[in-house]
Amino acid sequence: MLVKAVECGECKSIVYSRTEDDVRECVCGRIIVSGGLQYFNYEVLYKASYKIKKIEVRLTPDLLYDDWYESTDDFGLIRSEVSEETPTSSVYVA
Secondary structure (H helix, E strand, O other), X not given: OEEEEEEEOOOOOEEOOOXXXXXXXXXXXXXXXXXXXXXXXXXXXXOOOEEEEEEEOOOOXXXXXXXXXXXXXXXXXXXXXXXXXXXXXXXXXO
């Protein structure tokens, strides 16, 4: 099934919300999504760059709900695979 997601331009992770009450954030915490499959919402902090995407997940709504409800957290966050040769640095200003 297709789900709406947001790719963070800073940490390159992709994040999506699994249920109406689910709130997820990207690895660096600059992108926050909520609302699940029907009420997709997102918030961008610190003027981070981002892209809204539709991604294919091979899961059912019931599996996504169970993952959220049981706090398994296997789904909803896709971490970027950054090469060891790729220099990374982050500055988090509160």
